[in-house]
Amino acid sequence: QVQLQEPGPRLLKPSGTLSLTCAVSDASININNWWTWVRQTPEKGLEWLGEISPTGATNYNPSLRSRLTISVDKSKDQFSLRLTSVTATDTAVYYCAREAGGGKLDHWGQGALVTVSP
Amino acid sequence: EIVLTQSPGTLSLSPGEKATLSCRASQGFSSTYLAWYQQRPGQTPRLLIYGASSRAPGVPDRFSGSGSGTDFTLTISKLEPEDFAVYYCQQCADSPYTFGQGTKVEIK
Numbered sequence: 054q055v056q057l058q059e060p061g062p063r064l065l066k067p068s069g070t071l072s073l074t075c076a077v078s079d080a081s082i083n084i085n086n087w088w089t090w091v092r093q094t095p096e097k098g099l100e101w102l103g104e105i106s107p108t109g110a111t112n113y114n115p116s117l118r119s120r121l122t123i124s125v126d127k128s129k130d131q132f133s134l135r136l137t138s139v140t141a142t143d144t145a146v147y148y149c150a151r152e153a154g155g156g157k158l159d160h161w162g163q164g165a166l167v168t169v170s171p
Numbered sequence: 172e173i174v175l176t177q178s179p180g181t182l183s184l185s186p187g188e189k190a191t192l193s194c195r196a197s198q199g200f201s202s203t204y205l206a207w208y209q210q211r212p213g214q215t216p217r218l219l220i221y222g223a224s225s226r227a228p229g230v231p232d233r234f235s236g237s238g239s240g241t242d243f244t245l246t247i248s249k250l251e252p253e254d255f256a257v258y259y260c261q262q263c264a265d266s267p268y269t270f271g272q273g274t275k276v277e278i279k
Contacts (some may be wrong), residue, residue, distance in 0.1 A: 098259070098270060098271075098272050098273055099216070099259055099261075099270040099273075100270070101261075101267055101268040101269065101270065112266050114266075114267040115267065116267070148215065148216075152263075153221075155203050155204055155206075155221060155222055155263060156204055156206070156261075156263020156264075156268060157206045157218055157221035157222075157227075157263065158206070158208075158216070158218060158261075159218050159221075159227065161215045161216060161217075162215070163215055164215055
């Protein structure tokens, strides 16, 4: 059973940088899946942020492209999110997920609560 | 960007009743790229349906999906207590891959 593990809650100050890493277990990040980040807020619901392939090809949501970087470390079976210049609107639960064929997200991490506050 | 509009926002039903949830897209796309997710309170979203009509492993057969083009439907034939949750549709046909705003199925 594929498992995705995210870090615990984070508290950031505005203008800071958010870094999250998702560890993949019971599956290799090298196999033919893309790996995705999604966030959720009460106001906007679920928002797809971006994805990365095992070879490092990326696809970002245009609304975040200037601030977002997704990277992969195949040697550690993990992938990461880096979001710069955060504001209160980046406060959300951040999920990592595995994208299976056709784009469906068939395995999710438990979510990491990120709060941006002065 | 493809906008997905789900209706109704809230569905109030009793256990044993049938639930019909709608997801309408701002432009048409292949049904291959339409998925439905269930999110129970305090839990992570769970894949229910992919390719508009295929059930994910372990999903009971009371859940079914249908539709094409711009109109998609999730049907729960007889609601069980554990089915009261929020349901989201998602399109993966065109980046950015967008979600609907969700339909909450609540106990009447």
